[in-house]
Amino acid sequence: MKKHEEKKDEALKIKTQPRDDHQVTLIVVLESEQMEGAKHRAARKISERKSIPGFRPGKAPYEVVVRSFGESVISEEAVDLLLDEVYPKALEEAKLEPAAAGSLEKVEDLDKKPKFTFTVPLAPTADLGDYRLIRLPYDWKEPGEDKAKEAIDELRRMYTKTESVSRPIETGDFVMIDLKGVQAKAAEGAAPAIDRPGLPVFVRDGEKDDEFPFKGFSKELVGLSGEESKSFSHKYEKDYKDENLQGQTVIFDVKVKMVRGSILPDLNDDFAKQVGPFENLQALREAVKANLATQSKAEYDDDYFAKLMEKIKEKAAIKYPPQVIDHELEHVMEDLKSRLAEQGLDMAAYLKSREMDEEKFLAEEAKPIAMKRLERSLIMDQLAKVEKIEVSREMLQSSFEQTWGEYQGDAGFQKSMRGKSQPPKQLMNTVAMESANRAYVQQTLNRLKDIATGQAPELPMEEETKKPAVKKSSKAASPKGTKTAGPKAAGEKKAASSATSSKVKKPVEGSKKPSAATPSPKGTSSPKGKKTAPQK
Numbered sequence: 270m271k272k273h274e275e276k277k278d279e280a281l282k283i284k285t286q287p288r289d290d291h292q293v294t295l296i297v298v299l300e301s302e303q304m305e306g307a308k309h310r311a312a313r314k315i316s317e318r319k320s321i322p323g324f325r326p327g328k329a330p331y332e333v334v335v336r337s338f339g340e341s342v343i344s345e346e347a348v349d350l351l352l353d354e355v356y357p358k359a360l361e362e363a364k365l366e367p368a369a370a371g372s373l374e375k376v377e378d379l380d381k382k383p384k385f386t387f388t389v390p391l392a393p394t395a396d397l398g399d400y401r402l403i404r405l406p407y408d409w410k411e412p413g414e415d416k417a418k419e420a421i422d423e424l425r426r427m428y429t430k431t432e433s434v435s436r437p438i439e440t441g442d443f444v445m446i447d448l449k450g451v452q453a454k455a456a457e458g459a460a461p462a463i464d465r466p467g468l469p470v471f472v473r474d475g476e477k478d479d480e481f482p483f484k485g486f487s488k489e490l491v492g493l494s495g496e497e498s499k500s501f502s503h504k505y506e507k508d509y510k511d512e513n514l515q516g517q518t519v520i521f522d523v524k525v526k527m528v529r530g531s532i533l534p535d536l537n538d539d540f541a542k543q544v545g546p547f548e549n550l551q552a553l554r555e556a557v558k559a560n561l562a563t564q565s566k567a568e569y570d571d572d573y574f575a576k577l578m579e580k581i582k583e584k585a586a587i588k589y590p591p592q593v594i595d596h597e598l599e600h601v602m603e604d605l606k607s608r609l610a611e612q613g614l615d616m617a618a619y620l621k622s623r624e625m626d627e628e629k630f631l632a633e634e635a636k637p638i639a640m641k642r643l644e645r646s647l648i649m650d651q652l653a654k655v656e657k658i659e660v661s662r663e664m665l666q667s668s669f670e671q672t673w674g675e676y677q678g679d680a681g682f683q684k685s686m687r688g689k690s691q692p693p694k695q696l697m698n699t700v701a702m703e704s705a706n707r708a709y710v711q712q713t714l715n716r717l718k719d720i721a722t723g724q725a726p727e728l729p730m731e732e733e734t735k736k737p738a739v740k741k742s743s744k745a746a747s748p749k750g751t752k753t754a755g756p757k758a759a760g761e762k763k764a765a766s767s768a769t770s771s772k773v774k775k776p777v778e779g780s781k782k783p784s785a786a787t788p789s790p791k792g793t794s795s796p797k798g799k800k801t802a803p804q805k
Contacts, residue, residue, distance in 0.1 A: 281355065283363050288388075291588045295371070295387040297359045304347065304383045311346035344379055355385060366392040369592040390590035393643075395651040398584035405577055405721040409569040412561045420557050424544055425536065426471075431529035437494045438528055440474045444490060445527040450482060453502065453518040462519055467526070482521070490523065498524045574714055577721055578645055581652075587644050598631065598639040605635070653713045656728065660708045668711075669704040676700060 286294040312334040317327040321337055335343060352373065360367060368390045377384040431443050438444055450463035463482055472487040473480075480486055483503050493499055500522050507516045534540050541553035602616075609619055620630055652658075676682050676696075686692065719725040 281359055281362055283359055285363050285365070291391050291393075291590045293363075293365060293389045293391060294374075295359055295363060295365070295389050297355055297385045297387070299351070299355065299383045299385075301382055303351070304379060307347035307350050308343050311343050311350055314350075315343065315346060348376060348379070348383075351383070352385075356387065359387070360389070365389055368392045368590055369596070390592045391588075393587070393589035393593055393647050395588075395647040396586040397581060397648065397651055397655065398586070400581050400584060400652070401720055401725070403577065403580045403584070403721055404723060405573070405580065407573060407718055407722050409566055409573075412558070412565050416561055416565075417554060417558045420561060421536070421554065424557075425533045425540070426531070428534050428540070428543065430532045430534075432532065434528055434530040435495065436528075436530075437492050438472055438490050438525070439530070440472055440491065441531045441533075442472045443529045443531065444470050444472060444525060446470060446490070447524045447526060448482070448521065450519040450521045453520055462514060462517070463521075482519075489521075490525070493523075493525050495525055495528050498522065570714075574717065577717055578648060581648055582644060585648065587647055589643065589647070594636070594639055594643060597643045598636055601635050601639045601642065602631075649710065649713055652717065653709065656713070656716050656725075658709065658712050658716060660705070660712055664708045664712070665705055668708040669701060672700050672704040672707060 282298040284296040284298075286296070288294060309331050312329075312331045313327055315338060316324065316329040316334050319338070320326075321329040321333060324333065329337075356371065356373075360371075371390065372388045374386045374388055377386075426441075434442075446468050448463060448465045448468045449461050451459070451461050455462070470487050470490065472490055476485045476488075478484055483505065486503075489499065489501055500520065502518055502520045504518045505511075505514045505516060509515045534543070536550065538549040541547040541550045544553065545556070547553040547556065605619075606616055609615060616627070620627060623630065625633075716725060
């Protein structure tokens with residue numbers, strides 16, 4: 270071994286201190302010889318990059334490099350070299366599994382025994398407790414004939430023809446009104462709470478929760494004729510969606526401007542052919558009933574599994590560091606911005622319409638959503654692991670076909686495929702992975718429902734839980750490139766973890782800095798005030 274070269278396999282002196290935020294303070298102390306060896310290697314690297322008169326690149330003696338560039342420059346380079354070597358090794362020896370890049374909080378005693386203090390964000394954990402004791406009946410019932418009739422009646426109204434009438438307003442009419450609403454306790458001259466001239470209204474038979482300006486409003490118009498007016502009051506509930514109207518009594522003034530009677534189409538085979546690819550009225554009824562059942566079940570399942578997740582969370586111990594929730598928060602905001610862009614809006618306009626600034630929106634709305642999504646994902650991952658969820662190739666094939674069909678029906682996808690004979694390979698891989706995730710999640714939810722209804726099979730008694738696997742089948746092959754994965758794509762998570770676990774951020778500005786003889790590591794300032802090690 271050359272002089273001043275440290276032993277790379279030498280055990281590190283490590284101390285760990287757990288923190289309350291699911292992070293660990295990791296303290297690593299090196300021998301002075303290790304720092305000296307790193308400084309000599311740093312000098313060689315500097316001499317390779319920068320020209321020194323009289324010497325070939327990398328061949329200048331250590332003392333010459335020190336005189337040319339200074340001790341502090343060499344020490345900074347040496348610290349960078351040590352960080353790349355020491356941090357991953359310290360994680361391994363301390364048996365720590367990080368969730369993201371660690372932070373180097375301070376460096377001390379570089380001229381003696383160098384001491385590095387890191388903050389390590391730990392990988393999230395989820396202990397589900399006695400989740401198999403949770404019970405929740407599954408009571409979904411298929412919508413009856415009355416719901417199918419309502420849906421078909423709504424279809425008929427969509428194809429309704431109208432004509433002006435001079436009679437009083439009846440159910441089923443379309444009317445135009447001038448509407449003004451003033452709060453009963455408003456000061457004299459105060460602006461109306463509601464002012465909608467030329468408001469179109471459909472006078473429906475029944476009430477809808479989202480009817481404007483309140484449920485059952487259109488019934489107040491029945492019996493009025495054109496140019497007639499009417500005044501009446503309505504008291505809003507204390508939990509009404511519009512905060513300005515919660516618990517308020519509003520006096521409405523209505524003036525009818527126009528009345529158009531409805532001419533509904535006859536309910537027959539011709540109507541069925543008009544609204545879609547149906548041979549007759551019976552085929553339309555069956556399609557409507559099937560669609561209602563699908564929608565009803567999806568809504569019931571959303572509510573059912575949300576309740577189950579809350580029950581599991583009550584018994585579970587879920588831990589994660591702040592960096593993980595920050596990462597999930599970024600995804601929440603990206604999703605929102607993408608949806609807004611599809612509607613031709615941007616974040617600034619959205620926040621203005623909500624009368625919120627970004628800081629308040631992040632804290633009050635986006636972060637709770639991110640936490641809920643993260644915790645659900647952790648629960649699902651752990652549940653799948655403990656329950657040994659398997660996905661057959663038939664399930665993968667079926668999921669792929671469904672997902673691919675949805676892509677093909679999307680207008681944006683159709684536009685992007687114009688002039689192309691085959692979809693890009695990257696897109697097909699994305700569809701395959703999404704299909705695998707969907708199948709995996711659905712299998713996990715099915716098992717969760719079986720547990721909650723007391724129908725789940727007993728778990729085999731094993732000391733170790735195997736990773737979820739694909740059940741082999743000779744009947745059908747999975748889509749090319751498809752792999753099994755959990756809700757977050759297990760393979761991607763592992764790759765991401767290994768890519769970030771060995772990285773470390775440099776010291777926080779304002780922390781205790783080494784003296785001139787022991788300069789602090791170099792770095793670039795990050796938005797949060799920390800110095801971040803350059804990516805290598």
